[in-house]
Amino acid sequence: MTAATGKPQPRNDLLKILGVPFGVAVAVGQIIGSGILRAPSAIAGEVPGIAIIVGLWVLGAVQVSLAANLVAEMGTAIPKSGGGYNYARRALGDIGGLVVGWTDWLSNLAGAAAASVSFAEFLPLVVPAAAPHKIAVALALQVAIYAANILGLREGRALQQVTSFIKAAMLLVFIIAAVLLVAPNEPETVLSSPVAFRWANIVLAYQLIMGAYAGWNTPIYFTGENTAPEKSIPRALFFGILVTGILYVGVNWALLHALGPAGVASSPLPFSVVLSRLGGSLPSVLFALTAMVTVASCCNACIMAAPRVLYALAGDRLLPRALASVNRGGSPAVAFLMTAAGTLALAATGAFALVFGLIGTLNAASGFLIDISFFVLRAREPGLPRPYRAIGYPVLPVIPVIVDGSLVLLFTTANYIGGLVAVGLALLCIPFALVARRAQKAAPAVP
Numbered sequence: 001m002t003a004a005t006g007k008p009q010p011r012n013d014l015l016k017i018l019g020v021p022f023g024v025a026v027a028v029g030q031i032i033g034s035g036i037l038r039a040p041s042a043i044a045g046e047v048p049g050i051a052i053i054v055g056l057w058v059l060g061a062v063q064v065s066l067a068a069n070l071v072a073e074m075g076t077a078i079p080k081s082g083g084g085y086n087y088a089r090r091a092l093g094d095i096g097g098l099v100v101g102w103t104d105w106l107s108n109l110a111g112a113a114a115a116s117v118s119f120a121e122f123l124p125l126v127v128p129a130a131a132p133h134k135i136a137v138a139l140a141l142q143v144a145i146y147a148a149n150i151l152g153l154r155e156g157r158a159l160q161q162v163t164s165f166i167k168a169a170m171l172l173v174f175i176i177a178a179v180l181l182v183a184p185n186e187p188e189t190v191l192s193s194p195v196a197f198r199w200a201n202i203v204l205a206y207q208l209i210m211g212a213y214a215g216w217n218t219p220i221y222f223t224g225e226n227t228a229p230e231k232s233i234p235r236a237l238f239f240g241i242l243v244t245g246i247l248y249v250g251v252n253w254a255l256l257h258a259l260g261p262a263g264v265a266s267s268p269l270p271f272s273v274v275l276s277r278l279g280g281s282l283p284s285v286l287f288a289l290t291a292m293v294t295v296a297s298c299c300n301a302c303i304m305a306a307p308r309v310l311y312a313l314a315g316d317r318l319l320p321r322a323l324a325s326v327n328r329g330g331s332p333a334v335a336f337l338m339t340a341a342g343t344l345a346l347a348a349t350g351a352f353a354l355v356f357g358l359i360g361t362l363n364a365a366s367g368f369l370i371d372i373s374f375f376v377l378r379a380r381e382p383g384l385p386r387p388y389r390a391i392g393y394p395v396l397p398v399i400p401v402i403v404d405g406s407l408v409l410l411f412t413t414a415n416y417i418g419g420l421v422a423v424g425l426a427l428l429c430i431p432f433a434l435v436a437r438r439a440q441k442a443a444p445a446v447p
Contacts, residue, residue, distance in 0.1 A: 152329020
């Protein structure tokens with residue numbers, strides 16, 4: 001039964017049981033991963049100024065909020081699960097939709113594999129005997145998460161909400177402890193900032209920050225499973241970004257307070273350095289547990305999102321229809337199994353690092369395509385019901401178009417080989433689109 005109508009749901013249909021709490025939880029779960037544990041050190045090494053570092057993290061939150069302004073409108077106008085693929089296909093056709101969907105699926109595969117391996121790397125800090133079994137631990141974590149999610153949406157929702165809450169609470173406790181219990185390492189003020197750096201350093205630091213904010217749009221993968229998407233999707237997007245932005249700024253402020261820019265830059269894991277100043281062995285265990293919950297929550301978010309992309313593609317006849325089947329628990333089980341085959345293989349081989357490198361440009365390109373889709377839909381379908389309308393149209397919505405378009409140019413210029421590979425992956429979508437069009441004529445799409 002649906003929560004909204006109280007009527008029996010169609011068989012093999014997604015459950016409509018989600019709301020704002022899950023949306024915020026899955027956004028926080030996807031965004032906050034191992035990046036916040038490692039990125040502060042690299043960023044402090046590039047831009048050793050407190051004011052600039054904190055300002056860049058705030059700017060990152062503003063940028064993704066501007067992008068969320070567009071996505072919130074499209075998500076409420078086209079309330080289907082599967083993410084940005086739905087908007088790109090409606091606006092740009094099969095090829096544009098496939099580029100976005102294919103990239104989204106690969107990104108989540110690589111994210112889940114990387115998070116599970118990170119979990120296995122942190123576990124030996126608590127259980128030293130696990131050190132020689134890194135791959136086995138990573139695979140075991142994935143199997144456990146897949147088992148919970150294949151059981152049903154309720155199980156996956158509970159797992160995501162619990163892990164995201166614990167992760168956010170642990171980071172908040174760290175911020176308070178670092179500020180109140182750890183004395184400042186050096187008497188710098190918020191305005192103290194060396195001037196001997198180049199703009200290239202800021203660009204590199206900002207790329208790391210934007211990578212740490214990746215996943216802010218995860219709530220739209222579950223739009224079709226929300227009881228009231230016209231209200232919950234905008235709130236989940238903006239609240240998720242707000243919570244994450246506050247935690248990111250707070251964590252960096254706490255690290256800089258305790259260690260100073262030089263101290264943060266000197267250690268690949270400045271969290272552990274701060275906790276070690278509290279004394280005893282307990283801080284290192286707390287760090288390991290925080291890190292493990294952080295990456296496990298991120299892994300679950302990736303594993304939940306990826307099958308929804310396959311579900312949407314299959315529903316539009318761009319993939320076999322079996323991938324659109326849903327079990328009694330409300331999970332696209334076949335899509336989960338296909339995703340599991342990919343993430344388990346990546347974790348076992350370590351090839352997820354290669355996947356990350358190959359799809360970097362495609363990720364920027366797919367974001368650009370989604371931004372363009374917003375304006376195409378506004379022009380082509382002005383009468384489309386839009387429960388949420390983007391604020392500041394057309395000035396604010398055009399900013400993400402300019403930013404994402406510039407990022408595509410920067411990435412392809414900096415790595416032309418990666419750009420050529422990205423173009424090749426995109427061209428692979430063309431034969432899929434041609435086959436899909438023939439299949440669409442033979443049978444209607446899943447409603």
